[in-house]
Amino acid sequence: MIIEIAIVHAPIVANESLPPALAGTVGAVATFAGSVRGDEAGQPISALDYEAYQPMAEQTMRAIIEGLGQRHACLFVRIIHRIGTIPVGENAIHLLAAAVHRAEALDMIAAFMDRLKQDVPIWKVRALDLHGQILPPSS
Amino acid sequence: MIIEIAIVHAPIVANESLPPALAGTVGAVATFAGSVRGDEAGQPISALDYEAYQPMAEQTMRAIIEGLGQRHACLFVRIIHRIGTIPVGENAIHLLAAAVHRAEALDMIAAFMDRLKQDVPIWKVRALDLHGQILPPSS
Amino acid sequence: MRILFFAHLKTAANCAEAEIRIDGDIDAGQLWQHLLARFPELARYQRSVRFARNGTYAVAGTRFSDTDEVALIPPVSGG
Amino acid sequence: MRILFFAHLKTAANCAEAEIRIDGDIDAGQLWQHLLARFPELARYQRSVRFARNGTYAVAGTRFSDTDEVALIPPVSGG
Numbered sequence: 001m002i003i004e005i006a007i008v009h010a011p012i013v014a015n016e017s018l019p020p021a022l023a024g025t026v027g028a029v030a031t032f033a034g035s036v037r038g039d040e041a042g043q044p045i046s047a048l049d050y051e052a053y054q055p056m057a058e059q060t061m062r063a064i065i066e067g068l069g070q071r072h073a074c075l076f077v078r079i080i081h082r083i084g085t086i087p088v089g090e091n092a093i094h095l096l097a098a099a100v101h102r103a104e105a106l107d108m109i110a111a112f113m114d115r116l117k118q119d120v121p122i123w124k125v126r127a128l129d130l131h132g133q134i135l136p137p138s139s
Numbered sequence: 140m141i142i143e144i145a146i147v148h149a150p151i152v153a154n155e156s157l158p159p160a161l162a163g164t165v166g167a168v169a170t171f172a173g174s175v176r177g178d179e180a181g182q183p184i185s186a187l188d189y190e191a192y193q194p195m196a197e198q199t200m201r202a203i204i205e206g207l208g209q210r211h212a213c214l215f216v217r218i219i220h221r222i223g224t225i226p227v228g229e230n231a232i233h234l235l236a237a238a239v240h241r242a243e244a245l246d247m248i249a250a251f252m253d254r255l256k257q258d259v260p261i262w263k264v265r266a267l268d269l270h271g272q273i274l275p276p277s278s
Numbered sequence: 279m280r281i282l283f284f285a286h287l288k289t290a291a292n293c294a295e296a297e298i299r300i301d302g303d304i305d306a307g308q309l310w311q312h313l314l315a316r317f318p319e320l321a322r323y324q325r326s327v328r329f330a331r332n333g334t335y336a337v338a339g340t341r342f343s344d345t346d347e348v349a350l351i352p353p354v355s356g357g
Numbered sequence: 358m359r360i361l362f363f364a365h366l367k368t369a370a371n372c373a374e375a376e377i378r379i380d381g382d383i384d385a386g387q388l389w390q391h392l393l394a395r396f397p398e399l400a401r402y403q404r405s406v407r408f409a410r411n412g413t414y415a416v417a418g419t420r421f422s423d424t425d426e427v428a429l430i431p432p433v434s435g436g
Contacts, residue, residue, distance in 0.1 A: 030172075
């Protein structure tokens with residue numbers, strides 16, 4: 001399983017390319033993008049600020065993928081998480097999982113997202129309202 | 140829920156765009172692409188030929204999405220299925236589901252694919268070997 | 279009645295479409311009798327084939343009449 | 358020992374990083390005693406915070422020494 005992990009500060013450019021060596025072997029590619037919605041705890045917002053404990057976050061994401069790969073045999077997984085200020089409508093995370101069959105790719109995505117929200121040291125630290133003022137975080 | 144369904148003969152151009160009206164409301168976009176692998180029942184192949192009962196296939200896909208939408212509340216679903224001769228490495232199907240939260244989008248994709256393989260009148264009718272000769276279908 | 283064949287049923291029937299003549303309305307068992315009289319090679323697929331009447335899967339009790347389009351749907355394999 | 362604070366713990370500790378001096382190796386309970394002596398505002402978060410030692414979550418029995426980097430990890434909310 002080839003794993004690519006990145007934490008970035010700039011807008012995520014969705015990269016759907018696969019390692020060329022996998023051409024003809026991959027039968028299923030699942031992706032997931034999580035974006036910032038325009039309200040937080042019922043209040044309209046313009047952006048969310050994210051923070052990470054970056055080396056641990058990258059290492060934890062890799063360890064989660066490696067662990068899940070024992071059950072959901074994927075050929076390739078790419079994860080990009082953006083941090084810093086992310087405007088409404090832009091992606092905070094983009095995942096891609098490629099496998100021979102669909103179940104492994106879809107299950108990898110769903111299982112990873114569950115684990116991300118338990119164990120990966122990344123936080124929504126504050127929301128910005130429509131005037132750019134800080135709202136307290138809801139979670 | 141906005142639903143776009145297409146059965147096409149040309150290569151699928153992955154279209155990740157969402158209806159502009161959904162900007163800021165969508166928090167999760169899941170996609171799935173199923174592609175032709177380079178072997179069929181253990182034999183190397185160059186392509187698969189797909190056939191559809193096209194009006195019923197489109198109508199059945201729409202009915203499946205509408206039914207699943209009762210449980211997995213999505214805002215937008217797009218399905219493109221290619222038929223005709225599809226070379227190894229190219230996509231036979233591309234799905235996109237957009238929702239407020241991730242579970243609905245991911246569950247929609249997984250549940251739709253299960254139903255597709257039970258009920259949508261589309262068939263792999265033959266495989267072509269590396270010389271373009273017809274192999275009997277495996278399923 | 280217009281009959282549509284797909285996938286390997288085209289080979290079995292040796293055609294993609296056929297017209298058969300139905301009087302009144304008939305059930306699925308009677309439709310199979312008509313079909314097998316004309317396309318005996320379909321017999322081996324009978325258990326796995328579903329009928330679709332005018333683009334919708336037939337259910338128990340569906341009746342078929344001469345103006346219907348009936349498709350024989352073998353096990354599907356899309357995606 | 359280098360201590361790292363994230364998210365609302367930065368506000369509670371009023372800093373992002375701190376150095377504390379540890380003799381020998383200590384367990385999580387002893388580490389909390391050191392932390393609360395210096396950062397009493399952390400007390401209300403103690404139940405929800407996990408320690409990470411050198412980038413890995415501490416488990417029952419993990420020991421901490423002066424050369425470790427210890428992060429206080431409040432409930433995460435990525436994605």
